[in-house]
Amino acid sequence: MKFNNLQSCHLGPEISPEQFIPEHFFLFLLKGSMVAYDGNKHYQIQPGDYCIARKNHLVRYTKYKDEGHFEKVIITFDEAFLKKFLERHFYTAETADNSDSFIFINEDDLVKNFVHSLEPYYNGTEQLDDYFVDIKREELLMILLKNNPDLKDIFFNFSIPHKIDLEHFMNQNYKFNISLERFAFLTGRSLSTFKRDFKLIFNMAPGKWLIKKRLQEAYFLLDKEHQKPSDIYVDLGFEDLSHFSFAFKKEFGVSPSELRG
Structure with a gap:
């Protein structure tokens, strides 16, 4: 209510x-x-x-x-x-x-x-x-x-986030399913500056890097930790299981269930 x-x-x-x-x-x-x-x-x-x-x-x-x-x-x-x-x-x-x-x-x-x-x-x-x-x-x-x-x-601290170490922040927070605008704001950057700085550090566009990083973590959790695809996709920033499975197979050539099985 x-x-x-x-x-x-x-x-x-x-x-x-x-x-x-x-x-x-x-x-x-x-x-x-x-x-x-x-x-x-x-x-x-x-x-x-x-x-x-x-x-x-x-x-x-x-x-x-x-x-x-x-x-x-x-x-x-x-x-x-x-x-x-x-x-x-x-x-x-x-x-x-x-x-x-x-x-x-x-x-x-x-x-x-x-x-x-x-x-x-x-x-x-x-x-x-x-x-x-x-x-x-x-x-x-x-x-x-x-x-x-x-x-x-x-x-009563109304200041906006100051510019911080982008590489450390992204490696720590890549699993959070938020927009690039949010990531930019939290690192103290405009969206254009965020994208520019990101490319210089990671040599990759942020959207592509986020997917790749999340899928690498997923591979580890499935292959080494023997977790279920349905138990990990949300925590890795994917909105639904089908999208996760499609992206995973595109990246690694096998589906999450095939890897785990």
């Missing part, structure tokens, strides 16, 4: 399959559990956990239902809302020391009571209008900043 048309607060059966987090959001897990992976670290999220998912991070989710249910509350802190908040409240952001994609929030009475106050809206007995959504978002943000002052360095 969505709380409003802006989708700043909602309850639903799924986390977005998008592997790029475009805005910060507060997550409270009600039922089920999940594991998230950002290329560096795995995050275990259990029922009752509170955390902040950070914008401009790449993350893959594996969700586990509890008796058929996976339910959560998500409240988005988009940049426009955060800038509007700063017009009324003074905070100065510094460079954040923490690079984690998920920041876990310790349970306290203020956070617990806030989430409890949303229960009529996420169980469907009440509707939350647009104006009240922003009031509730501001209330939560003030609670989080009161108990976790360092969050200001995360929420």
Whole structure:
């Protein structure tokens, strides 16, 4: 159920399959559990956990239902809302020391009571209008900043990613199924500069390199780790099994099932 048309607060059966987090959001897990992976670290999220998912991070989710249910509350802190908040409240952001994609929030009475106050809206007995959504978002943000002052360095840092080591980043994140525009943005480049720098480093266009790199990893997982094609294609950035199988056979001359068999 969505709380409003802006989708700043909602309850639903799924986390977005998008592997790029475009805005910060507060997550409270009600039922089920999940594991998230950002290329560096795995995050275990259990029922009752509170955390902040950070914008401009790449993350893959594996969700586990509890008796058929996976339910959560998500409240988005988009940049426009955060800038509007700063017009009324003074905070100065510094460079954040923490690079984690998920920041876990310790349970306290203020956070617990806030989430409890949303229960009529996420169980469907009440509707939350647009104006009240922003009031509730501001209330939560003030609670989080009161108990976790360092969050200001995360929420109020509006800078775009700086130019980083392209070779290291791509070798670490090639499995994420995002657009070249996203890869360019996260490495601090325009799309044209990204393509130019990529060709200089890898001597290959980025789209072709991504397919080749993913297929090489697939070959290893099938041949040496004896995994099933159906278990690996999504984690390697392929949208469906048939596309993966076609690309694999085109690259290696055998289908994934033939190699494994």
